[in-house]
Amino acid sequence: MSFSSWRGVVGMVNPTMRPGMTEEVCRLLPEGIGLIPLFLNISRGTEDEFEKMMPEYEKLIAVLAEQNCDLIHPNGAPPFMVHGFKGEAKIVANWEKKYNTPIMSVAQNHVRALHALKAKSFVGATYFHDKLNRIFAKFFEDAGFEVRGMAGIEVPFDKVQELSGEQIYAHIKRSYLKTKGADAIYMLGSGWRTLNIIETLEQDLQVPVVHPVTARVWEFQKRLFVREPRTGFGSMLRELP
Numbered sequence: 001m002s003f004s005s006w007r008g009v010v011g012m013v014n015p016t017m018r019p020g021m022t023e024e025v026c027r028l029l030p031e032g033i034g035l036i037p038l039f040l041n042i043s044r045g046t047e048d049e050f051e052k053m054m055p056e057y058e059k060l061i062a063v064l065a066e067q068n069c070d071l072i073h074p075n076g077a078p079p080f081m082v083h084g085f086k087g088e089a090k091i092v093a094n095w096e097k098k099y100n101t102p103i104m105s106v107a108q109n110h111v112r113a114l115h116a117l118k119a120k121s122f123v124g125a126t127y128f129h130d131k132l133n134r135i136f137a138k139f140f141e142d143a144g145f146e147v148r149g150m151a152g153i154e155v156p157f158d159k160v161q162e163l164s165g166e167q168i169y170a171h172i173k174r175s176y177l178k179t180k181g182a183d184a185i186y187m188l189g190s191g192w193r194t195l196n197i198i199e200t201l202e203q204d205l206q207v208p209v210v211h212p213v214t215a216r217v218w219e220f221q222k223r224l225f226v227r228e229p230r231t232g233f234g235s236m237l238r239e240l241p
Helices: 021-028 047-051 054-066 077-081 085-099 106-116 130-142 157-162 165-178 195-205 212-223 235-239
Strands: 008-014 033-039 071-074 121-126 146-152 184-187
Touching (some): 008 021, 008 054, 021 212, 047 130, 054 071, 071 106, 077 085, 077 130, 085 106, 085 130, 106 212, 121 165, 130 146, 146 165, 165 184
Parallel strands (some): 121 146
């Protein structure tokens, strides 16, 4: 282990070649946590494409396991959620046994983040269509949550990163007020660049936000026994590490 990674090393498998999320994670990680990012090339963002990705994920998980990572994080919620709550848990458990390494999927990370915030209900926001959103909602319902909404914003999969934070804020606020509230707001998808709206959403709507980037940085710290709170990115990093 290199000196620069004295607090631990995380291997991360990104689902697309899209830049942005990896840089955000690096900026929010405490000093001393190393990150080894590898990339898949999901390009269409469709159910059939997601369903076929587990063998591709496993190839890169095997590569990261050879690097003796302290934690492996296959990133991308939809490719795992399409297998259902129990199916996804079985896939991850089998990988952990096979590669003898802790593995943290995004889907499980989001469930744990909601539990950490003591949320029993939430309003979700995505950039996917209604059929996939129903699959995502069922995943969380099977995990024990009340899903009061899971609304997608209409945008081509390869243009998600071009949405402004203000557009996404407005979409989430409308959904939250339409459903008359919940214990939390949940944002599915790392493609959009939305760190800048977390604090505003929490202040305006008075509920915590589970954001894919801050949720993973929170659990990276928890898994590696690091506690380094950060301000300016919502309650998860400010209060929970």
